[in-house]
Amino acid sequence: MMSFMELFQWASHVGLTHFLLFSALLFSAGLFGLLTKKGIIPLLMCVELMLNAVNINLVAFSRYLPARDYAGQLMAVFSIVVAAAELAVGVALAFRVYRDRRTVQVDELDRLRD
Amino acid sequence: METVQSALTVVHGLVAAALEAAAAYEVPALIEAGVFFTFAGLALLFACGVIFLRNVVHSALSLTATFLCVACLYFSIGAEFMGAVQILVYGGAVAILIVMAVMLTRRDDMARSNPSRGVAAHAAAAALAVLFLLAMAAVALLSPFPGGAPELPGDAAAGLADLMLSRYVLPFEAAAVLLLAALMGAVLLAKEADEA
Numbered sequence: 001m002m003s004f005m006e007l008f009q010w011a012s013h014v015g016l017t018h019f020l021l022f023s024a025l026l027f028s029a030g031l032f033g034l035l036t037k038k039g040i041i042p043l044l045m046c047v048e049l050m051l052n053a054v055n056i057n058l059v060a061f062s063r064y065l066p067a068r069d070y071a072g073q074l075m076a077v078f079s080i081v082v083a084a085a086e087l088a089v090g091v092a093l094a095f096r097v098y099r100d101r102r103t104v105q106v107d108e109l110d111r112l113r114d
Numbered sequence: 115m116e117t118v119q120s121a122l123t124v125v126h127g128l129v130a131a132a133l134e135a136a137a138a139y140e141v142p143a144l145i146e147a148g149v150f151f152t153f154a155g156l157a158l159l160f161a162c163g164v165i166f167l168r169n170v171v172h173s174a175l176s177l178t179a180t181f182l183c184v185a186c187l188y189f190s191i192g193a194e195f196m197g198a199v200q201i202l203v204y205g206g207a208v209a210i211l212i213v214m215a216v217m218l219t220r221r222d223d224m225a226r227s228n229p230s231r232g233v234a235a236h237a238a239a240a241a242l243a244v245l246f247l248l249a250m251a252a253v254a255l256l257s258p259f260p261g262g263a264p265e266l267p268g269d270a271a272a273g274l275a276d277l278m279l280s281r282y283v284l285p286f287e288a289a290a291v292l293l294l295a296a297l298m299g300a301v302l303l304a305k306e307a308d309e310a
Contacts (some may be wrong), residue, residue, distance in 0.1 A: 003119065003125055004131070005131055005134075005155035005233060008128075008131045010194060012140065012143055012144050012147040013140075013143050013147065014143070014146050014147050015261070016188045016254075016259050017254045017255055017259075018150060018154075019187075019191075020250065020253075021250075021251055021254055021255075022154045022157075022158070024188075024246070024247050024250035024251060024254065025158055025247065026157065026158065026161055026248075027246070027250070027266060028244070028246050028247040029158065029161040029162060029165060029243070029277065030161070030245060031239070031242065031243045032165060032239045032240060032242075032243040033164060033165035035235065035238070035239035035243075035302075036165065036231055036235055036236055036239045037165070037228065037229070037230055037231075037244065038231060039170065039227065039228060039229065040219075040227045040242055040294045041170060041171050041174075041212060041216055042164075042165075042173060042228050043216050044167070044168060044174060044215075045164055045177050046164065047211075047213060048173075048177065048208060049161055049164060049177070049180065049203055052180070052204070053219075055184075055196075055200075056184060056187065057187075059188060059191060059193045059196050059261070060182060062190065062193070063191050063192060064195065064259070064263055064264045065119045065170070065260060065263055066260060066262075066264075067125035067263065067266065068266075069266070069276075069277055070202035070266065070273040070274050070281075071269055071277060071278060071282075073193055073195065073196050073206070073273075073274060074272055074274055074277050074278060074282055076196055077196070077199060077274065077278075078285055078300050079201050080199060080288055081292065081293065082202060082203070082289070082292065083208070084149065084203055085292050085296035086294075086295055086296070087208055087211060088211065088297070088300045089211075089296050089297050089303070090163050091212070091215040091300070092205065092216075092299065092300035092301075092302075092304040094215055095215070095218060095219065095303070095304045096303050096304065098218070098219040101116065104219045104221070105229070114145055
């Protein structure tokens with residue numbers, strides 16, 4: 001294993017791996033929440049965490065790998081667009097489900113029609 | 115007494131390393147590392163808050179704080195346009211939408227409105243998340259990435275505009291259609307079918 005000084009040297013020069021590890025942690029946190037929560041809105045929030053992790057990855061690659069244009073950031077912008085659209089539709093679905101079934105726990109939404 | 119001694123040893127090691135790094139004129143790198151670890155740590159803390167807070171309103175506020183920390187990371191990396199878009203869209207629209215969704219799908223007991231599944235589900239989810247984390251960490255640490263990337267000339271907004279209207283105009287138009295479809299779908303779903 002590395003000595004403390006080598007670890008400190010590696011950690012104090014922020015590079016691509018730092019961002020990749022951070023985004024992997026954020027994605028795993030979102031994944032854990034997605035598999036663990038029962039309400040519709042918390043599930044959507046965990047999906048947003050995962051999408052944020054992906055955007056961080058895209059921007060970090062765009063910054064730290066030799067790039068000839070800003071394609072990585074452009075992909076991140078489109079990812080944000082898709083995430084916002086999906087969240088809007090998901091929240092509209094949540095409203096509708098709440099109005100019809102009076103519940104927002106996904107375990108109780110187990111029929112296609114009453 | 116031993117813990118005090120080991121704590122003092124750790125502090126001494128840290129101070130010595132900091133002095134050594136400062137003596138080697140690496141203060142800019144240290145500042146950048148400090149900024150990164152602060153905002154990354156805060157973002158992970160707030161992400162844990164999203165999952166583990168029991169009140170869904172607290173959870174939504176924690177999610178907003180996560181978005182803002184990620185925006186600060188974008189600013190620190192030099193992607194100012196992405197940081198601004200993150201604050202505007204995620205912190206300004208997504209967060210508001212989620213809080214509105216929470217408000218309009220209220221239950222009576224808001225203090226416990228963010229339930230989780232049982233211990234077995236927690237264990238399985240933790241195993242899966244740790245597995246994914248190990249796989250990603252292996253890829254991140256073992257891949258030989260080419261280094262020494264120079265900063266691109268010009269600012270990101272102009273570069274993105276050039277790309278979006280020349281080479282990526284098809285995804286740009288498709289994104290516009292997607293937004294229109296999402297808008298219409300959301301309005302249709304949220305209203306009654308005969309009102310819309």
